[in-house]
Amino acid sequence: MGSCLRRSAQSLAAAELHAKRAPIMKPNTTPPKTYRVKSFGCQMNVYDGERMAELLAEKGITEAPEGEDADLVVLNTCHIREKAAEKIYSDIGRLTKGKTQKKAPMIAVAGCVAQAEGEEIMARAPAVSMVVGPQAYHRLPDMLDKAVQGQRVTDTDMPAIAKFDSLPQRKRRSPTAFLTVQEGCDKFCTYCVVPYTRGAEISRPFNHLIAEAHKLVEAGAREITLLGQNVNAWAGEDDAGRAIGLAGLIKALAKVDGLERIRYTTSHPNDMDDALIAAHGEVDKLMPYLHLPVQSGNDRVLKAMNRSHTAESYLRLLERFREARPDIALSGDFIVGFPGETEAEFEDTLKIVDEVRYSQAFSFKYSPRPGTPAASMDGQIAKDVMDDRLQRLQERLNRDQYAFNKALVGKTCGVLIERKGKHAGQWLGKSPWLTSVWFAEENGGEAAIGDLVTLELAEAGPNSLRGVVREVVSA
Ligand code: SAH
Ligand code: SF4
Numbered sequence: 001m002g003s004c005l006r007r008s009a010q011s012l013a014a015a016e017l018h019a020k021r022a023p024i025m026k027p028n029t030t031p032p033k034t035y036r037v038k039s040f041g042c043q044m045n046v047y048d049g050e051r052m053a054e055l056l057a058e059k060g061i062t063e064a065p066e067g068e069d070a071d072l073v074v075l076n077t078c079h080i081r082e083k084a085a086e087k088i089y090s091d092i093g094r095l096t097k098g099k100t101q102k103k104a105p106m107i108a109v110a111g112c113v114a115q116a117e118g119e120e121i122m123a124r125a126p127a128v129s130m131v132v133g134p135q136a137y138h139r140l141p142d143m144l145d146k147a148v149q150g151q152r153v154t155d156t157d158m159p160a161i162a163k164f165d166s167l168p169q170r171k172r173r174s175p176t177a178f179l180t181v182q183e184g185c186d187k188f189c190t191y192c193v194v195p196y197t198r199g200a201e202i203s204r205p206f207n208h209l210i211a212e213a214h215k216l217v218e219a220g221a222r223e224i225t226l227l228g229q230n231v232n233a234w235a236g237e238d239d240a241g242r243a244i245g246l247a248g249l250i251k252a253l254a255k256v257d258g259l260e261r262i263r264y265t266t267s268h269p270n271d272m273d274d275a276l277i278a279a280h281g282e283v284d285k286l287m288p289y290l291h292l293p294v295q296s297g298n299d300r301v302l303k304a305m306n307r308s309h310t311a312e313s314y315l316r317l318l319e320r321f322r323e324a325r326p327d328i329a330l331s332g333d334f335i336v337g338f339p340g341e342t343e344a345e346f347e348d349t350l351k352i353v354d355e356v357r358y359s360q361a362f363s364f365k366y367s368p369r370p371g372t373p374a375a376s377m378d379g380q381i382a383k384d385v386m387d388d389r390l391q392r393l394q395e396r397l398n399r400d401q402y403a404f405n406k407a408l409v410g411k412t413c414g415v416l417i418e419r420k421g422k423h424a425g426q427w428l429g430k431s432p433w434l435t436s437v438w439f440a441e442e443n444g445g446e447a448a449i450g451d452l453v454t455l456e457l458a459e460a461g462p463n464s465l466r467g468v469v470r471e472v473v474s475a
């Protein structure tokens, strides 16, 4: 696993050259008292960051206060696009620039870049003490013991389930929480690094997940988002030994007292089953929102991407969700400028957008990732063509998001307060459709973070709505 992503002899030479030219800063070996974890990737990357923070806290290291330097910095990286990977070298530079070995923080590089390019990081960045992959971070405390003795340690093993078994209990206090239920990917879309950085698909056991959900709720969570690279591929056995899929897990979680809202992300069209679609009409706590990436609206491109669904089969699937839950908000991911994509093929992507009318979506320029099949395909698309396509796609997606928000005006819905808004005197939360909603504090009486308020949606902007409080249900 991952061998095709190992660096080439050429890039090794480049890395060594770079290492020779850069000032050699040895890692700081002072035992750290404070830490900071910086997460750069997807929601699962954020979840991993939280769990690494919990591990460090168990070791008696405390989180550095906002704005203060930390003794240990964990850069929790993402490899999905070029910019994400390059960022770590500039971050390491910023952390060490103009500092002596004793003044610079101890640095650990975690996450998906660590998995794919661990050796290269060690060669290119001498100030780094630890490189730890996404399936090995439960061993971070042991690595730290070695790092303070002056060793530089790399751990990129992939024992996924073992990781979950040896993590401490959840303690995170927040009204919304992530819970990884499934990890890894066997789909091998030709552009994507995730199957190499996260390994094979695994599902965490049912009883572990129910236990973790209880802990999160005890710590104050009222909404849990179930995470997986292919979350709807989750499979397990319930307490009675019956084989269940994600819908069964959601139904069991819906019985947890105090948990008000359940979401899940990200799904793959090929792992969708009837029970999950039906659950959207049956389980009140399951929010009316589905993130289902399509990537392209053209069947030739989809085939070249190894997506194994067509534009038509994707649209049919969404229709079934809308039948089960007519108000469901739909979201997706798109890639423009996949190798060989013609103007006409790109226009098929615009057509699918016009057909679906997404409530929000994520769109990206294709980024060739080393070692993935698409990186060496003919017909790589010029940057200006990609820029133009992305802009045209985003215009439509923004149009639809605004239209979706406007169509909500006049509705009354629950909003879970997550934090203070951008401006003074505002509370901010999410509607059931995952749109951001703010309301004036003075309008909410005693309302506080974690409260579920009933709001009438009064005004829509492109990215959020303003609500007026009708009722507050305290946490
Ligand atoms: N199933 C995954 C997808 C992870 S990647 C999940 O759990 O979210 C998130 C999105 O990044 C993909 O859906 C795709 O749209 C985009 N992406 C992946 N590889 C990419 C690449 N090489 N270039 C541009 N975008 C990419
Ligand atoms: Fe990547 Fe495709 Fe797997 Fe999603 S399904 S993680 S895009 S390989």
Ligand code: F3S
Pocket (backbone or CB within 6 Å): 041, 042, 043, 044, 045, 077, 078, 079, 080, 111, 112, 193, 194, 197, 198
């Ligand atoms: Fe990035 Fe890894 Fe997530 S590559 S998107 S952090 S699975």
